[in-house]
Amino acid sequence: MAMTPDDVSQDEFEPDFNERLVNEAWCKEISRRLDEIQVGSVKFSTFEQTRAKARALLDALNR
Numbered sequence: 001m002a003m004t005p006d007d008v009s010q011d012e013f014e015p016d017f018n019e020r021l022v023n024e025a026w027c028k029e030i031s032r033r034l035d036e037i038q039v040g041s042v043k044f045s046t047f048e049q050t051r052a053k054a055r056a057l058l059d060a061l062n063r
Contacts, residue, residue: 036042045053 033042
């Protein structure tokens with residue numbers, strides 16, 4: 001038998017306290033990172049540069 005909207009508790013759709021804390025923490029982190037970008041305190045790199053760095057790190061681990 002299919003469920004109807006009346007069968008579902010609203011509590012199932014509301015985030016619990018821990019989830020809200022995590023969401024708040026991520027919002028603060030995203031805001032901090034955007035601020036760093038706006039003031040120019042971070043250095044951007046291309047995908048190719050990032051891939052080369054990751055490859056070098058992985059190669060060093062496999063030695």
